[in-house]
Amino acid sequence: xxxxxxxxxxxxxxxxxxxxxxxxxxxxxxxxxxxxxxxxxxxxxxxxxxxxxxxxxxxxxxxxxxxxxxxxxxxxxxxxxxxxxxxxxxxxxxxxxxxxxxxxxxxxxxxxxxxxxxxxxxxxxxxxxxxxxxxxxxxxxxxxxxxxxxxxxxxxxxxxxxxxxxxxxxxxxxxxxxxxxxxxxxxxxxxxxxxxxxxxxxxxxxxxxxxxxxxxxxxxxxxxxxxxxxxxxxxxxxxxxxxxxxxxxxxxxxxxxxxxxxxxxxxxxxxxxxxxxxxxxxxxxxxxxxxxxxxxxx
Amino acid sequence: xxxxxxxxxxxxxxxxxxxxxxxxxxxxxxxxxxxxxxxxxxxxxxxxxxxxxxxxxxxxxxxxxxxxxxxxxxxxxxxxxxxxxxxxxxxxxxxxxxxxxxxxxxxxxxxxxxxxxxxxxxxxxxxxxxxxxxxxxxxxxxxxxxxxxxxxxxxxxxxxxxxxxxxxxxxxxxxxxxxxxxxxxxxxxxxxxxxxxxxxxxxxxxxxxxxxxxxxxxxxxxxxxxxxxxxxxxxxxxxxxxxxxxxxxxxxxxxxxxxxxxxxxxxxxxxxxxxxxxxxxxxxxxxxxxxxxxxxxxxxxxxxxxxx
Numbered sequence: 001x002x003x004x005x006x007x008x009x010x011x012x013x014x015x016x017x018x019x020x021x022x023x024x025x026x027x028x029x030x031x032x033x034x035x036x037x038x039x040x041x042x043x044x045x046x047x048x049x050x051x052x053x054x055x056x057x058x059x060x061x062x063x064x065x066x067x068x069x070x071x072x073x074x075x076x077x078x079x080x081x082x083x084x085x086x087x088x089x090x091x092x093x094x095x096x097x098x099x100x101x102x103x104x105x106x107x108x109x110x111x112x113x114x115x116x117x118x119x120x121x122x123x124x125x126x127x128x129x130x131x132x133x134x135x136x137x138x139x140x141x142x143x144x145x146x147x148x149x150x151x152x153x154x155x156x157x158x159x160x161x162x163x164x165x166x167x168x169x170x171x172x173x174x175x176x177x178x179x180x181x182x183x184x185x186x187x188x189x190x191x192x193x194x195x196x197x198x199x200x201x202x203x204x205x206x207x208x209x210x211x212x213x214x215x216x217x218x219x220x221x222x223x224x225x226x227x228x229x230x231x232x233x234x235x236x237x238x239x240x241x242x243x244x245x246x247x248x249x250x251x252x253x254x255x256x257x258x259x260x261x262x263x264x265x266x267x268x269x270x271x272x273x274x275x276x277x278x279x280x281x282x283x284x285x286x287x288x289x290x291x292x293x294x295x296x297x298x
Numbered sequence: 299x300x301x302x303x304x305x306x307x308x309x310x311x312x313x314x315x316x317x318x319x320x321x322x323x324x325x326x327x328x329x330x331x332x333x334x335x336x337x338x339x340x341x342x343x344x345x346x347x348x349x350x351x352x353x354x355x356x357x358x359x360x361x362x363x364x365x366x367x368x369x370x371x372x373x374x375x376x377x378x379x380x381x382x383x384x385x386x387x388x389x390x391x392x393x394x395x396x397x398x399x400x401x402x403x404x405x406x407x408x409x410x411x412x413x414x415x416x417x418x419x420x421x422x423x424x425x426x427x428x429x430x431x432x433x434x435x436x437x438x439x440x441x442x443x444x445x446x447x448x449x450x451x452x453x454x455x456x457x458x459x460x461x462x463x464x465x466x467x468x469x470x471x472x473x474x475x476x477x478x479x480x481x482x483x484x485x486x487x488x489x490x491x492x493x494x495x496x497x498x499x500x501x502x503x504x505x506x507x508x509x510x511x512x513x514x515x516x517x518x519x520x521x522x523x524x525x526x527x528x529x530x531x532x533x534x535x536x537x538x539x540x541x542x543x544x545x546x547x548x549x550x551x552x553x554x555x556x557x558x559x560x561x562x563x564x565x566x567x568x569x570x571x572x573x574x575x576x577x578x579x580x581x582x583x584x585x586x587x588x589x590x591x592x593x594x595x596x597x598x599x600x601x602x603x604x605x606x
Binding site for chain 1: 410469
């Protein structure tokens with residue numbers, strides 16, 4: 001009898017843990033449900049096509065224009081430009097950490113990268129606003145330092161830690177036997193890194209890059225404070241832009257509750273959510289399909 | 299490290315007649331390597347430099363604003379003078395509230411994933427859920443908190459709504475850290491306990507959890523610091539521009555440091571005049587967040603040294 005009791009008890013405990021572990025999925029489900037519930041009513045007023053491809057975002061004028069194409073391009077350009085800085089920097093730092101840093105340096109540099117990741121985004125936005133913007137304005141002689149370029153710089157700084165630590169994990173876990181085999185064949189350390197180690201860890205490194213970009217496109221405070229806020233399609237990297245998160249954060253407070261503007265902002269949230277969702281699914285597919293050599297925990 | 303020395307020894311000494319050089323001399327290959335390794339070092343250095351520049355500016359311009367009064371008094375004269383006590387209290391209350399909610403759920407999820415689940419479809423779906431939750435933009439959490447906690451559950455703009463929203467956001471961080479801590483407990487511990495006749499739950503509760511606890515707590519501290527520094531999720535759910543009193547219940551609106559900095563820097567009537575206050579608040583926020591992180595990082599590296 002006693003064993004039966006303890007067996008049922010064990011089963012119950014296991015099931016409790018299983019239910020708690022579903023919390024993340026339930027949360028994700030609730031987020032999707034409520035975003036769509038509050039976002040979809042705007043499509044009674046504008047068609048999906050006009051919403052996504054409309055270039056005019058004048059939510060408070062009469063009659064209002066709800067076209068978020070400028071916001072989408074703002075987000076995409078900022079993310080791409082920041083990736084141009086953050087991918088080389090992140091991957092190169094990861095290579096340094098995993099392949100050439102002495103253990104002592106590793107002990108110092110790794111926590112430093114983690115500290116960068118922990119800086120609150122509002123502090124980085126503030127820094128971009130009060131220090132970097134005036135500097136850019138003087139250096140390039142442009143009308144405003146709050147622009148696409150500045151935002152991309154700040155975002156790159158924020159996504160480097162993500163890219164660096166995930167890539168480093170992937171590179172570090174490439175088995176040493178591969179390195180030794182290559183070195184024994186006469187390759188230099190650089191040739192070993194480029195032709196053996198990087199190809200072996202490419203799936204981990206790509207995952208890192210995608211997650212870094214996904215972080216950049218969803219980052220809010222930096223683009224809200226630094227990107228300049230003009231809802232137009234940019235023509236140069238020094239044009240001010242208004243990426244989607246900035247638009248949502250700036251306008252939600254003044255949007256009348258359950259009015260068109262409110263629903264339009266939720267619909268913008270849906271588009272943003274879909275962007276990051278696709279990024280994450282692609283990262284997941286890469287991580288699973290092209291299995292990492294070694295035992296990196298991605 | 300053993301491998302380090304083997305690599306060092308082999309460096310740049312290809313065998314005679316090996317096919318790899320393919321027309322390139324030994325010197326040019328060495329040179330190429332030195333140049334590229336130099337670039338990699340510079341890349342790592344740029345990160346450090348950027349961090350140092352930000353910290354230097356914030357400290358150099360912020361320390362003057364910091365005084366005992368600044369830390370212990372409420373803002374006065376429509377936020378152009380006075381201190382930031384309500385913001386510090388609000389920030390900590392939100393962060394700690396979020397951890398009280400997310401920590402048990404996160405640790406329990408990690409226990410299921412690491413101790414109970416066998417690889418299969420269910421595990422794969424749960425992992426996909428966690429990864430995707432980790433990727434949801436912070437402002438989307440804010441929208442969700444507004445629609446679900448504030449409006450649908452009728453909590454209003456309140457401490458509890460903000461803490462719940464932040465908890466949802468920090469869940470993946472806590473799960474990740476706890477899982478890593480659980481993984482670092484050697485299997486021999488589990489086998490010894492099971493071999494002595496303990497049940498699975500007794501093993502987890504009496505053996506695995508105590509061994510993993512320091513690592514799990516570190517994860518909690520990291521989650522707390524992340525939650526305290528975030529603004530986008532609490533902007534619509536908990537934070538207000540100005541609250542006359544300290545929060546008195548979980549349904550009070552709160553002031554927070556990040557929102558205070560944002561409002562003073564972008565929307566105040568006297569942006570330039572309140573610059574010292576902005577720098578001061580930013581420095582306090584950095585000190586709070588980096589202090590927690592540094593403590594967690596140092597604690598964790600000590601722990602690792604002890605285990606190995």
